[in-house]
Amino acid sequence: MARIGVFVCHCGENIARTVDAGKVAEDLRAHPGVVHSEDYKYMCSDPGQALIKQAMAEKGLTAVVVAACSPHMHEKTFRRVASASGLNPFLCEMANIREHCSWIHEDRVRATVKATDITRTIVEKVKYNQALDTIRIPVEKRALVIGGGIAGIQAALDLADGGAQVILVEKESSIGGHMSQLSETFPTLDCSQCILTPRMVEAYQHPNITLYAYSEVDAVEGYIGNFNVTIRHKARSIDESLCNGCGACTQVCPNKKIPSEFDCGLGKRTAIYVPFPQAVPNLPVIDRTRCARFLARARKITKEVCAKCADACTRGAIDFDQQDRLTTERVGAIVVATGYQLYNVGKSQPAGLKGYGEYGYGTIPDVIDGLQFERLASASGPTGGKILRPSDGKEPKTIVFLQCVGSRDSEKGIEYCSKICCMYVAKHTMLYKHKVHDGKAVVFYMDLRAAGKGYEEFARRAIEEDGAVYLRGRVSRLYREGDVIKVQGFDTLSGEPVVIDAEMVVLATAMRSQPGIEALAQKLSVSYDQHGFINEAHPKLRPVETNTAGVFVAGACQAPRDIPDSVAMASAAASKILGLFSKDQLEREPTVAMVNASLCAGCFHCERVCPYGAVEHLEIRDRKGVLVKVVAQVNPGVCQGCGTCEATCPSKSVELQGFTDQQIYAEINALNL
Amino acid sequence: MVAVRESREGFEPRITAFVCNWCTYTGADLAGTSRLQMAPNVRIIRLPCTGRIDPLFIVKAFERGADGVIVSGCHPADCHYSEGNYHARRRFALFRELIEFLGVDPRRVTFSWVSASEGAKWRDVVDATAETVRELGPFDAYRELAGRTACAS
Numbered sequence: 001m002a003r004i005g006v007f008v009c010h011c012g013e014n015i016a017r018t019v020d021a022g023k024v025a026e027d028l029r030a031h032p033g034v035v036h037s038e039d040y041k042y043m044c045s046d047p048g049q050a051l052i053k054q055a056m057a058e059k060g061l062t063a064v065v066v067a068a069c070s071p072h073m074h075e076k077t078f079r080r081v082a083s084a085s086g087l088n089p090f091l092c093e094m095a096n097i098r099e100h101c102s103w104i105h106e107d108r109v110r111a112t113v114k115a116t117d118i119t120r121t122i123v124e125k126v127k128y129n130q131a132l133d134t135i136r137i138p139v140e141k142r143a144l145v146i147g148g149g150i151a152g153i154q155a156a157l158d159l160a161d162g163g164a165q166v167i168l169v170e171k172e173s174s175i176g177g178h179m180s181q182l183s184e185t186f187p188t189l190d191c192s193q194c195i196l197t198p199r200m201v202e203a204y205q206h207p208n209i210t211l212y213a214y215s216e217v218d219a220v221e222g223y224i225g226n227f228n229v230t231i232r233h234k235a236r237s238i239d240e241s242l243c244n245g246c247g248a249c250t251q252v253c254p255n256k257k258i259p260s261e262f263d264c265g266l267g268k269r270t271a272i273y274v275p276f277p278q279a280v281p282n283l284p285v286i287d288r289t290r291c292a293r294f295l296a297r298a299r300k301i302t303k304e305v306c307a308k309c310a311d312a313c314t315r316g317a318i319d320f321d322q323q324d325r326l327t328t329e330r331v332g333a334i335v336v337a338t339g340y341q342l343y344n345v346g347k348s349q350p351a352g353l354k355g356y357g358e359y360g361y362g363t364i365p366d367v368i369d370g371l372q373f374e375r376l377a378s379a380s381g382p383t384g385g386k387i388l389r390p391s392d393g394k395e396p397k398t399i400v401f402l403q404c405v406g407s408r409d410s411e412k413g414i415e416y417c418s419k420i421c422c423m424y425v426a427k428h429t430m431l432y433k434h435k436v437h438d439g440k441a442v443v444f445y446m447d448l449r450a451a452g453k454g455y456e457e458f459a460r461r462a463i464e465e466d467g468a469v470y471l472r473g474r475v476s477r478l479y480r481e482g483d484v485i486k487v488q489g490f491d492t493l494s495g496e497p498v499v500i501d502a503e504m505v506v507l508a509t510a511m512r513s514q515p516g517i518e519a520l521a522q523k524l525s526v527s528y529d530q531h532g533f534i535n536e537a538h539p540k541l542r543p544v545e546t547n548t549a550g551v552f553v554a555g556a557c558q559a560p561r562d563i564p565d566s567v568a569m570a571s572a573a574a575s576k577i578l579g580l581f582s583k584d585q586l587e588r589e590p591t592v593a594m595v596n597a598s599l600c601a602g603c604f605h606c607e608r609v610c611p612y613g614a615v616e617h618l619e620i621r622d623r624k625g626v627l628v629k630v631v632a633q634v635n636p637g638v639c640q641g642c643g644t645c646e647a648t649c650p651s652k653s654v655e656l657q658g659f660t661d662q663q664i665y666a667e668i669n670a671l672n673l
Numbered sequence: 674m675v676a677v678r679e680s681r682e683g684f685e686p687r688i689t690a691f692v693c694n695w696c697t698y699t700g701a702d703l704a705g706t707s708r709l710q711m712a713p714n715v716r717i718i719r720l721p722c723t724g725r726i727d728p729l730f731i732v733k734a735f736e737r738g739a740d741g742v743i744v745s746g747c748h749p750a751d752c753h754y755s756e757g758n759y760h761a762r763r764r765f766a767l768f769r770e771l772i773e774f775l776g777v778d779p780r781r782v783t784f785s786w787v788s789a790s791e792g793a794k795w796r797d798v799v800d801a802t803a804e805t806v807r808e809l810g811p812f813d814a815y816r817e818l819a820g821r822t823a824c825a826s
Binding site for chain 1: 687689695696698699701702704705706708709710711713716717718719720721722724725726727730733734737738739747750751752753754755756757760761764788789790796
């Protein structure tokens with residue numbers, strides 16, 4: 001006979017305000033199988049835990065039910081308490097009377113009835129709980145980092161310095177990410193490439209880091225400690241082992257008028273190109289959608305069209321017939337650091353977004369976005385660091401900066417704050433004034449959000465020392481009149497409409513998640529929010545973990561992040577992984593499926609529905625070795641415990657430990673006693 | 674509780690919700706942390722995945738006196754176990770056809786997808802289901818059947 005102890009928590013006032021915890025404990029005391037029931041102010045506190053231990057010792061409890069918060073919050077805590085007192089931790093369960101009851105109801109009587117119902121349900125369940133043993137699985141001490149921006153580079157370096165082997169995968173032909181495009185960084189105005197490129201080289205040369213640039217993650221299988229990752233090495237059309245990065249091929253390529261992605265369309269590149277001079281690895285790639293030879297091939301023209309790059313290459317490294325290559329890597333942990341894209345506010349928009357047609361982005365050449373301004377201000381940019389208008393190459397004497405273009409505007413599809421724009425606009429006004437001394441910088445803003453070390457001081461400097469004019473209000477329309485762009489806005493502080501004649505307009509557009517992030521998230525089984533940002537496991541306490549064990553997140557793929565945040569997240573993720581790798585074996589919850597071989601008829605429906613391929617065939621033979629039948633068997637290392645097999649099994653001969661039919665029917669019955 | 678059920682006026686529906694641990698249970702937790710007030714008629718049974726939900730659970734709930742049932746899990750493509758919710762979806766697409774045959778008004782069963790970030794959607798599902806079931810009144814068909822069988826034997 002079960003001897004169950006029930007412990008009802010007040011959670012200070014959080015539960016006790018709407019649930020009469022004393023009455024719940026009293027009602028449960030009379031429930032069959034319950035030999036001990038009490039309530040206490042804070043069950044998770046030391047004295048609360050001591051109460052549980054004392055009752056276990058005095059009453060010889062065979063199971064414990066703690067009615068308190070969500071099991072996601074404190075199940076581990078109370079299972080540890082049970083374990084410390086010699087009870088198998090899986091004989092301890094939680095009844096969620098806080099998140100699912102006291103916090104969502106105001107009627108004290110009905111909330112108390114509900115809390116009693118919830119607790120009774122779990123008491124009935126726990127009667128059928130089995131003692132389970134933790135599963136131990138080996139850990140592959142190698143990590144995969146997806147994304148070679150500043151977050152990915154930092155995570156890879158920290159992991160590698162900590163002694164772990166790292167695979168760094170970058171989809172572009174060079175690592176560096178958006179940070180490599182920036183001119184200078186706030187709030188110190190140090191040159192972005194000066195601080196980034198040494199780290200890029202360090203990552204490339206680190207003996208513990210294997211860099212796969214121009215590669216993508218194709219498929220991910222497995223689980224924490226034991227992932228099998230298929231990586232697609234996209235065809236560069238260059239033999240990496242032969243190329244020495246001399247650049248002769250890019251100089252002879254006749255197609256020189258392709259808008260450069262790295263320069264955000266402001267500069268030009270060739271069809272065989274290195275995205276920027278400091279690229280790591282310093283290897284060219286042939287853009288097969290632009291190269292005349294490949295275009296001819298696509299049109300089934302058999303004549304060999306152009307091979308100037310191959311002729312120029314003294315090492316014979318150009319390989320027009322190279323194919324995508326797939327390799328498999330075995331890793332124990334994964335960091336997702338895929339970064340962001342800017343909200344392209346032109347006319348054509350994906351579903352859910354509306355764009356800003358009234359701002360003329362994409363039609364008025366001198367209306368540019370923040371990243372394009374970075375390229376203009378960058379010494380390595382298309383203008384050599386001179387602020388010049390894309391339309392006529394003249395130096396603009398008045399630049400208007402618009403903040404919150406796309407951000408904080410649910411009408412246009414994005415309600416969140418992009419976080420970095422206030423600071424980079426302040427930086428842009430300073431860079432502009434430092435380069436064009438007689439220039440005038442005007443900023444339209446909604447609020448100035450400068451929370452961060454040295455940030456407020458930096459923004460004040462832009463206004464007080466560099467004379468940026470900040471107008472609080474929105475701009476309704478931008479239109480061309482002769483040589484100038486008319487900026488028609490409203491200054492809400494003076495209450496006056498304003499029209500400014502600008503020679504250039506910079507839109508601080510919102511940060512969005514990367515295109516294709518949903519597909520990657522699905523491969524990794526991690527969740528993402530409605531904007532495509534990866535969900536962290538807990539917004540405060542587990543900010544770099546995801547809901548999938550062994551998969552971590554860093555940088556702007558989780559939410560809009562600036563460089564210091566991204567680096568901090570990357571180091572945090574790396575330290576979490578190094579902690580994981582410090583053990584030779586991982587402990588896993590034993591909530592896995594088990595087959596009753598004597599009942600199993602060997603139909604293998606379970607095998608067909610198992611998402612993990614955890615079902616194996618077991619041959620049952622008699623004493624003489626004659627095959628009696630073939631039944632299903634679950635590999636506990638591979639099974640993740642979804643239970644789809646159990647719901648599918650026609651003979652009910654597979655059971656998910658911790659969620660057996662018996663336990664669930666006990667719960668259903670208890671709801672209607 | 675039984676006394677309350679006698680009168681249609683003060684009828685408070687009993688609703689059993691079968692939810693997955695990763696999306697809807699967490700979404701319901703979020704509704705709690707966000708202090709979203711909702712109808713107190715729903716009792717949640719936590720399962721690892723909607724793929725674990727045997728349609729017989731639903732039948733059993735009705736047999737034991739539930740007036741309504743909610744089944745909710747991760748959105749398609751967002752399953753923590755990759756594809757458990759697809760198996761659930763297929764299973765319930767068929768099961769929906771059977772509910773009426775079993776003597777249960779299909780409006781008593783709500784299928785929904787509620788993600789971990791959709792606390793407000795969970796509240797809406799709970800409130801809408803409670804309202805629908807309240808209008809449909811108590812589900813007594815199985816109880817009456819059991820009573821008749823008891824008399825006959």
